[in-house]
Amino acid sequence: MAKNKYKGFCIKCQYTCWPGEGTRLKVDGQWAVQHERCPDVEAIRKDREEAVKAGRYEQQLRAEVLADPAARAWLSNRKRFV
Numbered sequence: 001m002a003k004n005k006y007k008g009f010c011i012k013c014q015y016t017c018w019p020g021e022g023t024r025l026k027v028d029g030q031w032a033v034q035h036e037r038c039p040d041v042e043a044i045r046k047d048r049e050e051a052v053k054a055g056r057y058e059q060q061l062r063a064e065v066l067a068d069p070a071a072r073a074w075l076s077n078r079k080r081f082v
């Protein structure tokens with residue numbers, strides 16, 4: 001089992017799997033990723049619903065990214081190329 005090098009959507013929970021957060025695997029000849037440990041999707045869904053009601057959905061998504069070290073690492077690597 002190898003860690004994922006690229007960002008993708010987890011085949012189990014559908015949420016973003018940032019580089020190094022999961023395992024890459026081949027399914028029917030296609031690369032797919034799956035978290036090693038999926039996030040608490042119920043809690044995320046609830047937070048997002050509340051954020052939509054409060055009109056701060058973008059801020060919520062931004063906070064989720066900033067709270068995830070793997071996501072922050074991906075962003076800081078990406079900045080080198082833009």
Ligand SMILES: [Zn+2]
Nearest residue numbers: 010013035038
């Ligand atoms: Zn997952």
